[in-house]
Amino acid sequence: MPVDNFNIQGLTDSEVVAARASFGSNELKYKKESGFVSTLVGLLKEPMLILLLAASSIYFISGDTGDGLFMVSAIVLVSAISLYQDARSRNALSQLKNFIQPKCKVIRNGVVTEIKSDELVVGDSLMMEEGEAVAADGIIVHSNDFSVNESILTGESFAVEKDKTSTDNIVYFGTTVSSGLAIATITHTGNSTRLGKIGKSLESIKEEKTPLELQINNFVKKMVIAGAVVFVIVWAINYFKTYDILDSLLKALTLAMSVLPEEIPVAFTTFMALGAWRLMKLGIVVKQMKTVETLGSATVICTDKTGTITENKMSLAKLFVLTSGKITTATDELTDNEKQLITLAMWASEPIPFDPMEIALHKEYEKLTTADDRPSFKMIHEYPLSGKPPMMTHIFENAEGRRIIAAKGAPEALMNIAGLSIPELQQVQEAIKTIAADGYRVLAVGASGFTGNNYPASQQEFPFVFKGIVAFYDPPKDNIHKVLSDFYTAGISVKIITGDNAATTGAIAKQIGFRGYEKSISGDELMKLPDASLKKTVADTNIFTRMFPDAKLRIINALKANKEIVAMTGDGVNDGPALKAAHIGIAMGKKGTQIAKQAASLILVEDDLSKMVDAVAMGRKIYTNLKKAIRYIISIHIPIILTVFIPLSLGWIYPNIFTPVHIIFLELIMGPTCSIIYENEPMEKNTMLNNPRPFSSTFFNRKELMTSIVQGLLITAGTLLCYRYAVREGANEAVTRTMVFTCLVTANIFLTLVNRSFYYSVFTTLTYKNNLVLIIIIATVALTALLLYIEPLTHFFSFGALRIGELLLSIGIGCVSVIWYEIVKWKKRRWKA
Structure with missing residues (x-):
């Protein structure tokens, strides 16, 4: 039905510009703390920076200006690196926020246009439909069976019916449309809206830390405590040897700096933020950082059929008229009864169709009619899609009082209320079975001759006549077979949860090579199962048909009870609860409602399930690379700590082989390695060939931690071997230090590789x-x-010139202290082969 029928033209382009100039854009703007300032304040609280400041102060107090200036330079450099990493993370997150910007429909210049919500202006004619979020405050000027959920403002979860004659005919920003359609003239935008005025409270809500983040923070805290304990011990040893408080403090600070793994939290933040940014580049919008962490653990993907497995490009394919009892092809020459069936199905659709099936019905009507009756009829009452199984009813009337009451929905819905005889029921059921066996989606169509104006409370109370069935073909997506194969290869099971019937779903599933297409269960059957049986059923069944919100939610919870990590796709209002309950809620970017997008933690921009394969792969890659980075940090910190501590505690000839100058240089090498190299690592070949990692597994599991510790201890053995060799050969402290330092830098390079x-x-x-x-x-x-x-530089770092043999020996020991792990990897590959 054309927009002209609403007699609404909306604003012109010039009026939009004038309104934006007068009232501003539709954005919530509050005073927020500067990202740069908050990062700077956070830096000043960092233990490493505090130690650097302390070390530089001691150098200046003791008159060692050169080392003091080096420490100050190091502080500036460390701060610059931290600020740069933080800026990268903030920029990535900022781009994500812009990408998530919701859209809305407005009537401008007499045409329905989709715009970003922040482009909405006072005076705009906002069009709202079921499942959408209201983008600004406005007064209703037109509506069809419109209701809205205002729980965000009132706390009451029930839907409130509204129209232009209601006492409260205002819609409010942030509320959601429960049913119907409405057009409102915008009166307030941005901070001027009712929610905007109380929006301050929303800013104080902070996102909870994830299990991985808590594990990492806990590990770093333990290392900080260990550093403090070691600091006290080393300070005491040095002080009671020399009674020089400044010198002993400096040596203690050296070891404390070597203990702190400050690169770990930086690496975590960088990996998560840049991971989300990389996903966005793939067309996958991550709304919450914890989703990046969870993606690699997904064990089950629950997906809708229509628009996810299939193209969602409906074409009318088959017709069944009850009076004739024949199934015909829609492209054949149609009888009058078949044309009437299509016309009735069109009247049962939305006047402004957005569902692919309804769009197809409107198009078919336009083809077969010579006189379009749509402009002369007005919808006077509507019953939205509801019930189990679902159906919907529309009531139209023209100026002469001629009335059309048309309904369409699941065949079972109309068969239950149309008063069919047993032979008629058998005839309809046989037709459904025949049509659905080829993968067609079937809808029953009915009409009612109700004449009164006192409409019943529910559409099921109308005296309906069953007219027939319209069937649509929605072809499977070209890539869906490969998508399923990729999921199965990665050890992820796939389950179809759909509102369609079992025969149609099973036929499509068989076509695409879906595992378990032979077995299905309906929503009603599922709800009757006790919890114990349900857990087994959801494990053994892969197709769930005639699903409704409560049934979907029960499936998700049962899978979670089975210790599965559940990802679920959805696009409608009814998917909201299940999307929220799933570990990874996935909304469709194109056909998804605002409610689905709000409930989800991830949005597929192109409604393409193959992107979930990419998302899982990216999640696994990010997790694996983060683990590589942190294991590298642990391995390289151990030799730094022990090379400083052992000569001092055992009273070797050169007890203070490294100073803060050497430690900070090593830190400046290690920081970029873990945060830049490993974050940029490509996915390994076997990443999507392994089963998902258990989400409950600790990030620092014993076996992997022991591997990193052994790597660190063997590098330590190498550095100390260099030390003892140099001393045995009569080398002075400068040469010994140089050999140890060269060995450690070499080990660092090979450890990276x-x-x-x-x-x-x-x-x-x-x-x-x-x-x-x-x-x-x-x-x-x-x-x-x-x-x-x-x-x-050699003099500043207290190094000595190495002979070629000493240099090569230091490099060789550094290489051997790391390269031994290649033998372990070779054995792993041999054992797996």
Whole structure:
């Protein structure tokens, strides 16, 4: 039905510009703390920065201006790196927020136009339909069976019916449309809306920390405590040896700095934020950071059929008229009864269709009619889609008083109330079975001759006549077979949860190679099961038909009770509860309602399920790379800590082999390695060949932690071997320090390469596309060479010139102390083969 029938033209382009100039845009603006300032304040609280400030102060007090200035430079550099990483994360999140910006429909220049919600202005004619969020405050000027949920304002969850004659004919920003359609003239936008005026309270809500984040924070806190304890011990040892408080403090600070793994929380934040940004580039909008963490653990994907597995491009394919008892093809020459069936189905559809089936019915009506009656009829009452199974009814009337009462819905819905005889029921059931067996989606159509104006409370109370069935073909998506194969290969099971009937769903499932297409259960049957039986049924069944909100929610909860990590796709109002309950709620970007998008934690921009394969792969990659980064941090910190602590505690000839200057240099090498190299690592070949990791498993599991500790201990053995060799050969402190430092830097480089995979060999990982690896390694080698061979730098770092044999030995020991793990990886591959 054309928009002209509402007699609403909306604003012109010039009026929109004038309204925006007068009243502003539709945005909520509140005073917020500067991101830069909050990051700076956070930096000042960082233990590493506090230690650096303390060390630089001690250098200045003791008159060592050169080392003091170096520490100040290090503070500036560390701060700059932290600010840069934070800016990257904030920028990624900012782009995500812009991407999630909701849209709305307005009538402008007499045409329905979709715009971003923040482009809405006072005076606009906002069109709202079932499942959408109200984008601003306005007065209703037209409505069809319209109701709205205002629980966000009132706390009451029931729907409130409204029209232009209601005492309260105002719609409010933030509320959601429960049923029908309405057009409202916008009166307030942004901060001027009712919700905007109380919106301050929304800013104080903080997102809860995820299990992984809590584990990482807990680990870092333990390391900080360990650092504090070690600081006191080392300070005491040094002080009671020399009674020099400043020197002993400086040496204690050296060890405390080596203990702190401050790179870990930075790596976590960077990986999660940039991971969400990378997903956005793939057309996957992540609304919550915890979703990135959860994606790699998904064990079950629950998906709708229409528009997810199929194209959602409905074409009218088959017709069945009860009076003739024949099934015909829609493209054949139609009889008058068949034309009347299509016309009646069109009247049972929305006047402005948005559902693909209703669009198809309107198009078919336009083809077969010579005189379009739609402009002369007005909808006077509407019963929205409801019931189990669902149906909907529309009542139209023209100026002469001629009335049309048309209904359509699930065949069972109309068969239950149309008073069919037993032979007629058998005839209809046989027709449904025949049509659905080929994968067609079937809708029954009915009409009523009700003449009064006192409409019944429910549509099921009308005296309906069953007219026939219209059947639509919605072809499977071209890529769906591969999508399913990819999920199965990754160890993820797939379940179809649909409102369609079992025969149609089973036929489509068989066509696409869906596992378990032979067995299904309906929503009503499922609701009758006790909890114990339900858990087994949801595990053994992959097709769930004639589903409704409570049944969907019960499936999700049963799967969760079975310790599954559940991802669920949805697009409608009725999917909201299940989307919210799933570990990963996935809304469709194009056909998804605002309610579905609000309830979901992830949005597929193109409604393409193959993107979920990409999302799971990205989730697994991010988690794996983060684990590589943190295991690298643990492994490289151990030799730094022990190389500082052991010579001091055992009273070796050169007890203070490293100073804060050396530690901070090593920190500056390690920071970029974990946060830049590993974040940019590509996905390994076996990532989507393994089963999902258990979500309950701890990030720092014992076996992996032991591997990192052993790697660290063997690197420590290498550095201490260099130390003892240099002393045995009569080397002075400067040469000894240089050999130990060179060994440690070499081990760091090889550890970076070896830990790029804990399965594939270093020769395989060298072929991975990550240009940052080469850049960081070249930079590290170049900086180390400058320190060893440029006289002012060598003197500043208290290094000594190495003979070629000493240099090669240091490099060789550093390499061997790490490369041994390649043998372990070789055994893993051999054992798996």
